Amino acid sequence: MRYGPIAPELFVENRRRFRELLPPRSLAIFNANDILPTNADGTLAFRQNNDLFYLSGVDQEDSILVICPDAALEKHREILFLKETSEHILVWEGYKLTKEQGREVAGIKTIMWLDAFPAVLAALMNEAESVYLNSNEHIRAVVEVETRDARFIRDMQRRYPLHQYRRAAPLLHQLRAIKSAEEIRLMRRAGEITGNAFRRVLGFVEPGVWEFEIEAEIVHEFMRSGSRGPAYGSIIGSGESATILHYVSNDRQCQAGDVLLLDFGAEYANYAADLSRSIPVSGTYSPRQRQVYEAVLRVFKFAKTQLVVGNEIEVYHKAVGEVMEQELVKLDLLNAGDVKNQDPDAPLYKKYFPHGTSHYLGLDVHDVGYKYRKFEAGMVYTNEPGIYIREEKLGIRLENDILITATGNEDLMANIPLELADIERLMKK
Known part of the structure; x- marks a missing residue:
């Protein structure tokens, strides 16, 4: 792996916390992601299933994690199944985890090769009453390609129809x-790499440069720092393109007088x-x-004060929206009278600020978690207000990653230039 070693205690603790949520006689099974095809015999780069990684630290295809806390045999209470390597695989694909390496990474004593899985599964299903299987249940997920989890669920229900x-x-x-200290360490490193890429961009951007050239500078900095690459599709939008929220074509030439909206982030050890x-x-x-810019920055600073223990997302977004309304009135984009008489279910500020201010961040850039859960210490949220004025070909968004703590919050990107004067000074260098 490109990233440094992660203490196996992280995954041991994650499994312990997961086991505490299981009722008696439970069996839980987690599959690695598929290697996805492109065309002909091509494939995409492998990206691990985040839940499997969270519980095991294994970053390899064809892996299965089994958790069965009440199994009769102690060795069956946690099992990691790995793909057995061969001379052919070594020649064509490279090294795969050995059993000993699997133990070191995951902190699991029982490591078996994948071909042992069917027999062990049959034995454990004979003991289990409740079977926990995984799927992508992110609130905004659109899943059109059948996953390994989906195939596995269908096969399990066909072969063992009477289980719960x-x-x-x-x-x-x-x-x-809720992020642990080790997870925060990894996210800090992802943020550091991202900040270094931003500083690199500040010294590179000038009129005439192409958006994809800027993207290349970012990816270069990511990969030279041990990141696999971007955690999501980088947005490099200049001029009118900055008003398109998910602009990823990055194929426009930057012109003098444009504002360039950058939205990117490094992935490090699968964390975004x-x-x-x-x-x-x-x-x-x-x-x-x-x-x-100053209007967006004021909203950003207000929003940060609201990312504290006990607040909740609907109250938070309403408060941020009210501050944004005031700023848009000052910018002559909204009329104060119209705002006073607006439909509260269709606030006028949405014309210029159509997206939410914050989302969970972690192994996924839009990380999993119950949306309406009150803010708790250990949660990490983005803080990303923006104003997009299409008729002026101007879009400005400012975003940092915020860790909620017991006494307030911590900006994980506090060292990355944000103020106008700092950005202009660094660009002049």
Whole structure:
């Protein structure tokens, strides 16, 4: 792996917390993701199933984790199944985990080769009453390609129709929402790499450069720092493209006078960073660009004060929306009278700020977790207000990653330039 070693205690503790949520005589099974095809004999780079990684630390295809706390045989209470390597695999694909390496990574004593799984499964199903299987239950997920989990669920229900099947996803959503100290360490590193890429961009951008050239600078910095690459599709939008929320074509030439909206983040050890900045292509903001930037920055600073223990997402978004309304009135984009008489279910600020201010962050950039759970210490949220004025070809978004603590919060990206003066100064260098 490109990233440094992770203490197996992280995964041991994650499994312990998961086991505590299981009723007696439960069996839980987690599968690695498929290697996805492209065309002909091509494949995409492998990306592990985040729940399997969270519970085992294994970053390899064709892996299965079994958790059966009440199994009669102690060796069957935690089992990691790995793909047995061969000379052919070594020649064509490279090294795979040995059993001893699997023990070191996951902190699991019982490691078996994958071909032992059917017989062990049959034995454990004879003991189990409740069977926990996994699926993607993210609230915004659109799953059109059949996954390994989906095939496995169908096969299990066909072969063992009388067992009680339960959903593992809600349990993982509950656990993954609270980050441990080791997870925060990994997320800090993802943020550091992201910040270094941003500083690199500040010294690179000038009129005439292409958006994809900027993207290449970012990816270069990511990969030279031990990141696998971007945690999500990087948004490099200049001029009018900055007003498109999920603009990823990145194929426009930056023009003098444009503001360039950057939304990117490194992945490190499968954990995501998520940063947004809006910088002047010419190195200096125009008076109007400064005005809008400062408005977004004020909303950003207010929103940060609301990311505290006990608050909740609907109350939070309403409060941020009210501050944004005030800023949009000052910018002559909204009329104060119209705002006073608006439909509360269709606030006028949505024309210029159509997305939410925050989302969970972790192994997924839009991480799992119950949306309406009150904020708790250990949660990490993004803070990303923006104003998009299509008629002015101007879009500005500012985003940092915020860790909620027992006494307030901590900005995990506090060292990344955010103020106007700092950005202009660094671009002049």
